[in-house]
Amino acid sequence: MHRKLVEFRLRPDDVSAIRFGISPGHELVHAVRSLARPAENPLQWGWLRQARDVVPRPAFELLRTVVGEDGYVPDFLTSEPSWDLDPAEEAARRRRARLPGMQVDLRKRVDRSAGRERTALLRLLDDPHRARAVIAEAADAVWDAVLAPSWSQLERVLRADIVARTRVVTTAGIGAMATALHPAVDWSADSVRVELTRHEETVDCTGRGLVLVPSVFARRCSVITEPPAQPTLFYPALGVAEDWHREGVAHAAALGRLLGEGRLSVLLALREPLSTSAVATATGLAIATASHHLSALRDARLITSRRSGQRMLHARTPLGEALLAG
Structure with a gap:
């Protein structure tokens, strides 16, 4: 099979040109694709055993038709990834997605479909306003049933x-980080290259x-x-095991005994x-108690603190993130 590459061209050694998002x-x-083809997703089997019993079937079948089982993902279903993108905010954007863009996305799916799936997609295109509403409603229903209960665990894995x-960037450089993302990813001084099965392109990210x-x-x-759209590369996250989805009650209880609930x-x-006051509010x-706990966590290297103007800002360290992720 011919090797297809998507090459993201960057300015030479420009670390600032690469950022992360969720x-x-x-x-x-x-x-949805994992639910549609469970046998191909063994790392999701624990989650699938729970999700299959609660997934709303009509909503799932509609969403399955819209996204397909592989390949192209309609852009109107997702927002530009960012560090703090809220699922509720993204759901609101789906409900007000621009109709021309949505229609283009659905036509692309039509071109990649056949039979009943193609007929269903064409029916959606007949009434774009209704299509947007029912697709957004279906996405909300599936999210609420099968992902919302696991989102805190899933988000911890991603973060x-x-x-x-x-951390790899700071210790070994951006090239070492990029080449460790996935076997399909390669790095040179001025580009990130991704080997794909169906698409090849050179993208100027300058x-x-x-x-x-x-x-x-x-x-x-x-x-x-x-x-x-912002040039984006999605890759499988580290630390995904069959039990990633499990409610962290036992883990949280153990951490509470170790660290103390506060x-x-x-x-x-x-x-x-x-800031310290924001931590106290959250x-x-x-404030004095929050400051005491922050000092203890900083001494244990679970958080780091830095001054920003008149405020002291606190953030988790990689060790703190790893401890919460279990």
């Missing part, structure tokens, strides 16, 4: 992956950069290259850098 919508699409990759997005559900790499609540609150602790 995409709840991308996880939703690939969760732990990003922290681990970022001035736009490249977003790297870990995924719990994706089995292999995929890309977004078509303007005006310090654990502070560590959990630091999903993003927060945890319901007095």
Whole structure:
């Protein structure tokens, strides 16, 4: 088979051109594909055993038709990945997706479909306003049933992956990080190359950069290259095992016994850098108590603190992320 490469061209050795993000919508699409083809997703079997009993079937079947079982992902289902993209915010964007763009995406799916699936997609195109509403409603229903209960665990895996990759950048360089993303990914001084099965292209990322997005559900790499979307590379996240989905009650209880409930609540609150007063507000602790817990966590190297203007901002370290991720 001919080797197909997508090459993301960057300015030579421009570390700032690469950043990381998280995409709840991308996880939703690939969760639907995992439910559609469970035998091909052994790392999801634990989650699948739970999800198959609660998935809303009509909503799932509609979404399965829209996303297909492999290949192209309709862009209107997802937002540009970012570090703090909220699933509810992304769902709201789906409900107000631009109709022309949605129609283009659905026509691309029509071109890749046949039989009943093609007929169903053409029926959606007959009434774009209704299609947008029912697709958004179906996405919300599937998310609420099968992903919302596991989102905190899933998000921890994604964030732990990003922290681990970022640490590699600081210790071994961006090239070492990029080549360790996946066997299909290669790096040179001015480009990131991805080997794919169906697509090849050279993308000039100068001035736009490249977003790297870990995924719990994706089995292999995929890309977004078509303007005006941000050039994006999705890759399988580190640390995905069959039990990634399990409710962290036992793990949280053990951490509570280890750290104390107050310090654990502070560590959990630091999903993003927060000031001491913000930590106190998020945890319901007095500022003096929050400051005491932050000091203990910093001494244990589970968080780091830095001054920003008049405030001291606190963030988890890679060790803190790994501890929460279990």
